[in-house]
Amino acid sequence: MCRSRILIPFQHYEGPPDGTPPPPAEEKPWHKALFHYVSNPRNGVLISRDGGKTFYGHGNIRITDDDRYHGWAENSLVELADGRIGMVIRADRPGGVLYYAESSDGGKSWPAFATKTAIRNPGSKATLYGLGGETVALLHNPNPKHRSPISLWISFDGMKTWPYQRVLQAESCDGPKGRMNYPDRDAPLRKTNSLIGELTISIGDQTALATEIFQTAA
Numbered sequence: 176m177c178r179s180r181i182l183i184p185f186q187h188y189e190g191p192p193d194g195t196p197p198p199p200a201e202e203k204p205w206h207k208a209l210f211h212y213v214s215n216p217r218n219g220v221l222i223s224r225d226g227g228k229t230f231y232g233h234g235n236i237r238i239t240d241d242d243r244y245h246g247w248a249e250n251s252l253v254e255l256a257d258g259r260i261g262m263v264i265r266a267d268r269p270g271g272v273l274y275y276a277e278s279s280d281g282g283k284s285w286p287a288f289a290t291k292t293a294i295r296n297p298g299s300k301a302t303l304y305g306l307g308g309e310t311v312a313l314l315h316n317p318n319p320k321h322r323s324p325i326s327l328w329i330s331f332d333g334m335k336t337w338p339y340q341r342v343l344q345a346e347s348c349d350g351p352k353g354r355m356n357y358p359d360r361d362a363p364l365r366k367t368n369s370l371i372g373e374l375t376i377s378i379g380d381q382t383a384l385a386t387e388i389f390q391t392a393a
Contacts, residue, residue, distance in 0.1 A: 181223040182282055184262065185232065186248035189215035195243075209245065216248040218264055218289070220282045234285035238266050238274045246298070252282075253303035253311050255333050261311070264289050267298035271319025275334070294337075295319045300357055309333040322354035323347060 191214055198207035219234025238244075246267035253261045260282045264274040273296045274289035294301075294315070299322045301315035306329075313328040323346045329339035347353025 179224060179226045181221075181227050181230075182252055182254075182260065183221045183230070184218070184250045184252045185221055186216055186218045186250060188213050189217060189242070191215065192242050213247070214245040215242050216244070216246060218248050218250045218262065218276070219285060220252060220260070220262075220278075222282055233283050234276075234278070235287070236262070236264070236276045236285050236289050237287065238264060238289050239269060240288075244268075249300040251301060251303045253305040253334075255305070255311070256308050259333075261303065261334055262289070263292075263294075263301050263303060263313070265296065265298060265300055266291075271298075272296055273301055273315070297321055313337070316355065322356055323351070325355050 190212055195211070198211050201207055216238070218236040219232055221230040221232055223230045247265060249265040250262050255261055258279070258281045260278040262276045264276065266272065266274050270291060273292050273294045275292045276286055276289040278285050295317050297316055297318055297320055299316050301313060304312040304314070306312055309330070309332050311330045311334055313330070315326060315328070316322045316324065317326050317328070318324070324342045325344045327341050327343055328337040330337050344355065347355050
C-alpha cells in the first residue's frame, strides 16, 4: 500500500424501517433505545489517496437481511496479495462466529452481504494484522460464548486456513468469569523481518509479550 493511501474500516447503523415507533422513555441502562436505534448495521471502508486530506466511503456490507437486527459490527481490515482487501466483522448473535467480506479491487467495491466463517467468536472485536502477501495474523476470542481466551492465529493462505493457533492468555485476571475485551488497543504488531513477528498485548493492568516465530514463505 502506498504511503499516501489510507484505508479505515467503518460501520454505521441504518436504524429500524421507516415508521417503526421508538420505545418508551426509560431510565438506565437504555437497552430498549439501543436495540431500536443501534440496529441494521452496515460496514465498509473510508479510503484516502492524498495522505488523509480527503476520504471517500465504499461498501454497504450487511451480515443479515433483518432490518431490525441489533448488534455491534466492529470490523477489521487487512490487505492481501493482488490488491485484495479482507474484512472480518463481529456478529453478536448469528451463530457465534465471525463474518467475512472481501474486495478484489483495493476496497472500492464490496459484496452486499458478508459470509459466515467457521471462526468461533462470542460477539467481540477481532483484529487482523497483515504480515505481507497472504500471511495474516488474527487476534481474537475463539469461543462462541465467552470473551476468553485471547488467542493468536496465523494464516499463510489469505485466511482460508489457520494452521498456527496459540492461546496467549487462557483467562482474565478476574478468573474464569472475567472477560478480556479489546486487547488490540495496546497490541501493535511489528514485522521485524520475514520470519519474526512481535506482538505486545495489554489486558487490564497485565502486560504479556509474545514473540512468535513463524515462516512466512517456506
